[in-house]
Amino acid sequence: MSNAESPTTPRIADQVTEFDEGFTAQIGPEFSKVFADEQSALRAAGTPDDAVAAGDTIVEATLVTPAGDEVSLAETVGEGPAVLVFYRGAWCPYCNLTLKTYQAELLPRLRERGVALVAISPQTPEGSEASVTNGSLEFPVLSDPGNVFSGALGIRTEPSADARAVHGQLGFDVADSNADATGDIPFPTVLVVDRDGTVVFADVHTDYTTRTEVDEIVAALDLLETPGA
Incomplete structure (x- = not known):
């Protein structure tokens, strides 16, 4: 990669x-240890x-826009290839910095x-709108109510009980952000x-503090068939 192309x-x-x-x-160290233990x-x-x-076929999914309208994954993506980003929610700082990076470095x-970029989380439409606003995002950000799509993909999980207890002491509960009022979330995942x-x-990524780097995604784009091939 030349210097001109460097992120x-x-x-x-x-x-x-x-x-x-x-x-x-x-x-502080006490709360930090709880999160560190969860990540471990x-x-x-x-x-x-x-x-x-790789090799699996994506099932069709009904998702929800920040405006609250239902939309299919197919009509969102269109007829071309796509990068799908599953994230936990606007409450997750690791998600926010990742989406901002994808906006700045990946989307162009x-x-x-001609590849679509779509971000998906289980949060409410209002949460999706917060993600858009926080990151000045110019790509579709959709809700997967009840983690139906992420569940079909086998990437559904939930924070540990200890982590949720710390969340509560910090004044937050993931269930308040999710469309189905549960604490379920997807593992941060990128699919091409x-x-x-x-x-x-x-x-x-089972450890939510790690994410797929832009250069990894760009390299994976070479696995896509070119039109007319």
Whole structure:
């Protein structure tokens, strides 16, 4: 990659490191340990056996726009390939910095290739609108009520009981943000899907503090068939 093509936004991992330093100082060692233990347990458990993988075919899904209107995944994506980003919600700082990075560094490259970018979470339409506003996002941000779509893909999970208890002490409950009032969320996941709905790249992150970097997604685009091939 030439210098002219190099991203101007820091890698997500570097942004996470900087955020974690300030967050740890803000919430203190006791709460930080709860989250660190949760992340360690998630890494140890690994990716579920039934999680979506390359070669799978995406099922059709009914999603909800920030305006509250139902829309199908097919009509959102159109007839071309797509990058689908599953995130936890506007309440998740790791999600916010990831979506902002995708807006700045990934979206322009996808537009050049005619590839759609769609972000999906289980939160309410109002939460999706908050994600759009927070990140000045110019791509579709949709709700998956009840985690129906993420459940079909095998990437549905929930915060640990200890983590949710800390959330509560910090004045937040994920169930208040979700469309179905549960604490269920997807593992942060990026899928690159061809025009026929076949997954050519799947990156499931059980540890929610790690995310798929822009250069990984761009590299995966080469797995897509070119028109007329």
